[in-house]
Amino acid sequence: MTGAAALRLGAFAGALALAFAGAFAIGSAADPVAAADPAKEQPAMSGMSEDGHETGSAEGHGDSGAQPPGLAVSQSGYTLVPATTFFQPKKQENLKFTIQGPDGKPVTQYTKTHEKDLHLIAVRRDLSGFHHVHPTMDSNGTWSIPFTFTAGGTWRLFADFQPAAHGQTLTLGTDVNVSGLYVPVPVSEPASVFSVDGYDVTLAGNPAAGKESALTFTISKGGQPVKDLQPYLGAFGHLVSLRGGDLAYLHTHPAQEAKAGQKGGPGIEFATTFPTAGTYSLFLDFQHAGKVRTAEFTVHVGATGTPIVPPATLPAETPTPGHETTPHGHS
Numbered sequence: 001m002t003g004a005a006a007l008r009l010g011a012f013a014g015a016l017a018l019a020f021a022g023a024f025a026i027g028s029a030a031d032p033v034a035a036a037d038p039a040k041e042q043p044a045m046s047g048m049s050e051d052g053h054e055t056g057s058a059e060g061h062g063d064s065g066a067q068p069p070g071l072a073v074s075q076s077g078y079t080l081v082p083a084t085t086f087f088q089p090k091k092q093e094n095l096k097f098t099i100q101g102p103d104g105k106p107v108t109q110y111t112k113t114h115e116k117d118l119h120l121i122a123v124r125r126d127l128s129g130f131h132h133v134h135p136t137m138d139s140n141g142t143w144s145i146p147f148t149f150t151a152g153g154t155w156r157l158f159a160d161f162q163p164a165a166h167g168q169t170l171t172l173g174t175d176v177n178v179s180g181l182y183v184p185v186p187v188s189e190p191a192s193v194f195s196v197d198g199y200d201v202t203l204a205g206n207p208a209a210g211k212e213s214a215l216t217f218t219i220s221k222g223g224q225p226v227k228d229l230q231p232y233l234g235a236f237g238h239l240v241s242l243r244g245g246d247l248a249y250l251h252t253h254p255a256q257e258a259k260a261g262q263k264g265g266p267g268i269e270f271a272t273t274f275p276t277a278g279t280y281s282l283f284l285d286f287q288h289a290g291k292v293r294t295a296e297f298t299v300h301v302g303a304t305g306t307p308i309v310p311p312a313t314l315p316a317e318t319p320t321p322g323h324e325t326t327p328h329g330h331s
């Protein structure tokens, strides 16, 4: 970017900030239009807890004005330090990193959350290629896992953990570079059903920005409801939601814990609070017959309740010719 362009951009941002300030000033002057002003309705970012975990229980919440989790490489004195940020695509490599503590040394003591000391999520910046994995730590505090980046591009890594010396879980995020041709994939259109490995996962809900709302996933296989879901990391489902645009991270679990030997399903219910309006990509991990699978959904969240599938995007009775050739629903 040229200096002049940067200046223009800065001036534009300033004008935008003024416009928002103006909207608030008008709103506080009891303008009847203000109620419909999305800027005014926008909930504070602090609506999301520092750790991004929304389990329905009263967990510690971050400072007011705090950003949602996953946007910073360093927070509360802890820093995610990857051993390298350059990788080759489609080749198994050793993904290594440390969590540097406030004393500048790698953290070696963690408090388990959902049966693990640390959860690692990798997703490409276009929200494709989601992985949720569990690296192992050596005695020096270096985490590692054999990992294959499936395609070239910039990928985001999220480390979700709780240091033993810290009262809350943290989610730190960093970008890494995977060489090769980057062919971005648009996120899918909102749909209420996702099919994976013969399973059909149906999502129902009416989420609204800044408000806790129920999301229910129902799992069936071959038209039959699945009633023997297995606990995976202490729950029948793990839901990671990433906000479009900045990949803010929200990790949600069902309010009810799942113990070994228990059977769950076909429904898994989450109480989720999306911090702002926007488009979110949802990734649900569930386990059945010994295997963990991931269902992916795109959800538009509005200032007021938004059905998972807005009427306007319901599929037509007859498929449009040639529609099959656009797998992601974008024309």
Ligand SMILES: [Cu+2]
Pocket (backbone or CB within 6 Å): 116, 118, 119, 120, 132, 133, 134, 233
């Ligand atoms: Cu995990």
